[in-house]
Amino acid sequence: MLGRLLEWFSAPAQWSGPNAIPTRVLEHLGYTVLAVVIAAVIALPLGALIGHTRRGELAVVGVANGLRALPELGVLVLFVLLLGLGLLPPTLALVLLAIPPMLAGAYSGVAGADPGAVDAARGMGMRESQILLQVEVPSAVPLVLGGVRFATLQVIATATIAAYVGLGGLGRYILDGFSVRDYPQVLGGAVVVAVLSIVVELVLQGLGRLVTPGPDRARLRRTPHTVTTREVSP
Amino acid sequence: MRAFGYDIDELVISHVLLALVPVLVGLVVAVPLGWWAHRSPGARRVLVPLSGALYTIPSLALIVFIPILVGTPILSPLNVGLTLVIYTVALLVRSVAEALDAVPVTVTTAAVAVGYRPTGLFLGVQLPLAVPVLTAGIRVASVSAFSLVTVGALVGVQSLGTLMTDGFQQAYPAMVAAGIIGSIVLAFVFDALWLALGRALTPWVRARTGV
Numbered sequence: 001m002l003g004r005l006l007e008w009f010s011a012p013a014q015w016s017g018p019n020a021i022p023t024r025v026l027e028h029l030g031y032t033v034l035a036v037v038i039a040a041v042i043a044l045p046l047g048a049l050i051g052h053t054r055r056g057e058l059a060v061v062g063v064a065n066g067l068r069a070l071p072e073l074g075v076l077v078l079f080v081l082l083l084g085l086g087l088l089p090p091t092l093a094l095v096l097l098a099i100p101p102m103l104a105g106a107y108s109g110v111a112g113a114d115p116g117a118v119d120a121a122r123g124m125g126m127r128e129s130q131i132l133l134q135v136e137v138p139s140a141v142p143l144v145l146g147g148v149r150f151a152t153l154q155v156i157a158t159a160t161i162a163a164y165v166g167l168g169g170l171g172r173y174i175l176d177g178f179s180v181r182d183y184p185q186v187l188g189g190a191v192v193v194a195v196l197s198i199v200v201e202l203v204l205q206g207l208g209r210l211v212t213p214g215p216d217r218a219r220l221r222r223t224p225h226t227v228t229t230r231e232v233s234p
Numbered sequence: 235m236r237a238f239g240y241d242i243d244e245l246v247i248s249h250v251l252l253a254l255v256p257v258l259v260g261l262v263v264a265v266p267l268g269w270w271a272h273r274s275p276g277a278r279r280v281l282v283p284l285s286g287a288l289y290t291i292p293s294l295a296l297i298v299f300i301p302i303l304v305g306t307p308i309l310s311p312l313n314v315g316l317t318l319v320i321y322t323v324a325l326l327v328r329s330v331a332e333a334l335d336a337v338p339v340t341v342t343t344a345a346v347a348v349g350y351r352p353t354g355l356f357l358g359v360q361l362p363l364a365v366p367v368l369t370a371g372i373r374v375a376s377v378s379a380f381s382l383v384t385v386g387a388l389v390g391v392q393s394l395g396t397l398m399t400d401g402f403q404q405a406y407p408a409m410v411a412a413g414i415i416g417s418i419v420l421a422f423v424f425d426a427l428w429l430a431l432g433r434a435l436t437p438w439v440r441a442r443t444g445v
């Protein structure tokens with residue numbers, strides 16, 4: 001089977017034309033970025049606002065947990081049946097599935113900001129918008145990024161399934177191969193999508209480390225600075 | 235019960251079995267692995283990143299890898315079951331290890347002092363104290379298992395997901411909606427059961443909070 005898999009990977013059809021691996025990878029990444037960006041624009045400000053005002057907390061937790069039980073395949077199929085074929089219905093389904101983790105990340109990150117720092121900012125005369133943007137949001141970065149990462153992986157996985165409702169991307173190899181019993185193609189597609197997921201996860205982890213604000217990153221890496229302060233403090 | 239030309243009871247039963255059994259098997263596998271990761275930093279350095287990587291692989295890809303890795307027939311329901319076992323283990327190994335880490339040293343030392351041997355210490359002291367964290371992990375694994383089982387319908391494995399694929403082929407939204415609602419209801423029912431089991435196993439938590 002390994003030989004036939006290698007044969008599939010080295011066939012010219014996989015490297016040029018509409019069914020080429022690079023084309024499918026770009027399609028897959030395109031759907032993923034589109035859905036994650038739209039979902040982020042909705043979920044992150046909403047989650048941050050709820051975390052700041054503490055209004056609608058129960059709704060956030062309920063929505064985040066409830067949506068987690070949604071079967072991805074059913075949502076995709078239902079959206080396509082109700083709204084028609086094309087890019088929009090599956091993308092809307094992917095957006096819906098990407099919202100809960102990001103909403104939960106933004107909400108719990110902002111709500112979990114150090115109350116002492118928030119009080120101090122208020123005491124210094126900062127406006128509520130300044131407190132949110134300058135104190136709470138920076139301290140929410142690690143949890144927000146965790147939410148974005150989880151949402152992205154979920155969208156990559158669901159975009160694979162979306163080949164069933166006519167979307168392109170890497171799921172095409174798996175489902176098309178399956179329907180004609182071409183298992184090397186099925187496996188080839190599975191290998192590519194698995195590698196893509198792991199690479200995206202590693203890239204997002206790396207980006208996360210780059211954009212995490214100073215103190216949080218220092219805590220992660222245990223720089224000499226933190227050791228000094230810990231030694232000095234009682 | 236019959237609806238949409240299907241024996242719904244049969245679909246529900248295979249949906250439940252296909253989601254529940256892998257979570258139970260995953261739990262049984264994850265506890266010793268988590269204990270190993272808790273005891274040995276070397277094991278943890280391998281097990282935790284490996285779990286993370288396995289959890290990253292999309293479900294449809296993992297389902298079609300299984301026949302190659304284990305030699306099961308390509309249309310076997312076992313492929314879906316084993317995929318869910320892998321996800322459950324990947325999710326739980328880390329939480330088991332962290333739950334065991336969180337047991338205070340004073341507690342384990344006291345247990346050793348009153349004569350607990352390693353096995354008894356683990357089963358009688360550390361594991362019960364890890365139950366709340368374990369329950370939280372199992373609930374996440376269980377809810378996602380009930381939704382992921384439906385993906386199996388794409389490779390011919392029967393569950394409520396069958397209503398989704400066949401409803402799509404017949405362009406019948408009500409049938410798809412019935413599959414979605416049924417899958418969500420099952421996920422919530424078993425979530426409530428796990429929650430109740432976790433509470434029943436940790437009476438001291440309620441006694442302490444006075445609820």
